[in-house]
Amino acid sequence: MFASCADPSTLEGLNWLACYLTSGKHMAFYQSFLVVLALLAITAPAALLFGFGGAMAARSRIWPLRMVGRxxxxxxxxxxxxxxxxxxxxxxxxxxxxLRHKVKCPDWTDPVRQGSDFVVCPAAKLPLSTSPQWAHETYGFALAVLAFAVVFGAFAANVLYGAMRAVPRAQIETAEAYGMTPRQSFWRVLVPQMWIYALPGLSNLWMILIKATPLLFLLGVQDIVYWARELGGSKTSIFAYPHPDWRLYYFLGLLIFYLMLTRVSEAVLSRLTARLSHGQATLAGEAQRKAAQ
Amino acid sequence: MSCVQTFQDYAFRSLGYGERLLPRSDFTLCEQFTLIGSGLVWNIYFGALALFFGFFLATAVAVARNSGAWVVRKPAEWFIFVFRGSPLFIQFFLAYQAFVLLPRNGIELNLIFTHITAETGWLTRAWAGALVVLFLNTAAYSGEIFYGALRSVPKGDIEAADAYGMAGWTRFRRIVWPTMLRLAWPAYTNEAIFLFHATTLVYFSGFPAWQQKGDALYYANYFADKTFNPFIPYPIVAFYFILVTLAIIGLFGLINRRLNRHMPSENRPRLRIRPQVIR
Structure with missing residues (x-):
């Protein structure tokens, strides 16, 4: 990073620390924080989509679909x-x-499961063994996002299902009285009104999602936990920056990162709640109206 | 090898009894069910003990948080914020590293009249170290639940207690505490369920499984890695955990009935199990 970092063995004190904290591996560590934020940014809408689908399925009038949703x-x-x-x-x-195996290699006769192995034809491998390293990493990350979306989609489906049932029945009846079809009354009346009921559950879910992100480590993604273990472990003198076991301090850093993330989310969500309660016929909305007088 | 033989070999493998080597090839369904079930002992151990000890600390934390004195309230608030605001996964890693850093041959406590050597090695073992973390974690979560319930104890109950001349400890033990528990119980049931779910994190977060004595998910993961087939071991874990969840709901439902037995029947709150997941 800095020109003075060329020879780490001559450095001392703060200079050493500045060079140590800007080494290439530390840059990868800082980037992995972005990985966590990217996961949050992608998973939250994806989980909401899964949850919406799940809640719609659970309300469906078709029995098998309803059972799947439930x-x-x-x-x-x-x-x-x-x-x-x-x-x-x-x-x-x-x-x-x-699936790719079935489509791409229809004349492959060997069974896919051979004892303890899962063997598909080379053309069906995902990603292809010839593809570059970044493709493998992206594929791993995409699978992780999918896992998060499936699990949190189920939680979100619970919340949204409850919110859809919380919308006053009279609203739907009014829509029906105007001659709207079930589809119309769902999209034009129910969906716009349900969000204020869903917000407490969804904000709770967001907090839980934040706290689930270190599980990325278990899925083999090089996330902040991976780097904290990697960088914190004791380094002997064959390394450029030898130091004893510092994993405790790295994990302390992660703890503070998560505490800050929760704190900021709490503040943002409480502002959002205040904004959405504005003018609503709820206790919070009423309190705002009284305060403004 | 018959299933009875497998059961004898592996039923208590997670505690260190029976066959020492785990099955290596030709895994049968019976082996998977037995070993994963044997690991479940650890989940129940962690969950039950953490819940039991955490209950008392949670009551103390809730009362402290409700206190008017700044010196008592602030530590309780910070305790709850730190343990509820950070992932349990990170807490496990952090605690393990902290325990490892403790001096290996014990801390010499130099009291005036005697020397005490406090052994610290056992804290790096999962059975103790992870239990400490889970205990503090569940104390924080249930402390928040109890605090909310404490705030909603009806004013009339306290006034009635005052009128009877109750004060201090007597009033707390006979009026405030039972009402607090009654109000908090449905939420506390959820907390118990998700504490049991959280026990599966122990062996994936720093604490090593010594001599391959792990919990249910540890063995399930072992099978999934060996057979490269996730469709058998993970559903088995799921099956066991659904059983545990049903058992908790049943047990806590009984306690709920007892806590509410003086209420008119239409006012009794029913237990509603809602997912409030990962820490």
């Missing part, structure tokens, strides 16, 4: 989420490869 929303109650985080990526990976 099962999807119910599964997260009894089963630890980490089981899903371990299960979904591998299952999805094998599912995709199996």
């Amino acid at each position: 099962a999807y929303t119910a599964m997260v109650r009894g089963i630890p989420d980490i089981v899903f985080f371990l299960f979904v990526p591998v299952a999805m990976d094998q599912g995709f490869e199996w």
Whole structure:
């Protein structure tokens, strides 16, 4: 980073620390914070989409679809989420490869499962073994996002299902009285009104999502936990910057990062709640009206 | 090898009894069910003990947080904020590193009249170290639940207690505390369920599984890695955890009935199990 860092063994004190904290690996460490934020930014809308689909399915008038929706929303109650985080990526990976295998190599006769191996034809591998390193990393990250979206989609489906039922029945009846079809009354009356009921549950979910991000480490993504372990471990003198076991301080840093993230989210969400309550016929809206007088 | 034989070999493998080597090839369904079930002992151990000890600390934290004195309230608020605001996964890593840094041959406590050597090695083992973390974590989460319930104890109850001449400890033990528990119980049931779910994180977060004695998910992960087939071991874990969840709901439902037995039946709150997940 700095020109003075060319020979680390001559450095001392603060200079050493400045050079140490700007080494190439530390830059990768700082970038992995962006990975976490990217995961949050991609997963939140994806989970909302999954949740919306799940809630719609759970309300469906078609019996099998309703059962699928109910099962999807119910599964997260009894089963630890980490089981899903371990299960979904591998299952999805094998599912995709199996489908591609069926399409691309129809004359392949060997069974896909051979004892303890999962063998598909080379053309069906995901990503192809010839593809560059970044493709492998992106694919791993995409699987992780999918796992998060599936699990948090189930939580969001619970919240949205409850919010849809919380919209006063009279609103739907009015819509029907105006001659709207069920589809119209759903999209034009129910959906616009449900968000204020869903907001407390969704903001809770956001906090939980933040706290689930270190599980990326379990999925093999090089995230902040990976780098904290990697960088913090004791380095002997063959390394450029030898130091004893500093993992405690690295994890302390991560703890503070997460505490700050929660604190900021709390502040933003409480402002959002205040904004959405404005003019609503709820207790919070009424309190705002009184305060303004 | 018959299933009975497998059961004898592996039923208590997670505690260190029975066959020492884990199965290496030709995994049968029976082996997977037995080993994963044997690991479940650890989940129940962590969950039950953390919940039991955490209950008392949570009550103390809730009362401290409700206190008027600044010196008592602030530490309680910070305790709750730190443990609820950060991921349990990070807390496990941090605690493990902190425990490892403790001097290996114990801390010499030099009291005036005697020397005490406090052993610290056991804290780096999962059975103790992870239990400490889970205990503090659940104390913070339930402390927040209890605090909310404490704030909503009806004013009339306190006034009635005053009228009977109750004060201080007597009033707390006989009026405030039972009402607080009654109000907090549905939320506390959720907390118990998700504490049990959180116990699966222990062996994935720094604490090593010594001699391959792990919890249910540890063995499930072992099988999934060996067979490269996630479709059998993980559903087995899921099955076991659904059983545990149902057992918790049943047990806590009984306690809920007892806490509410003086209420008119239409006012009794029903237990509603809602997902409030990962820490």
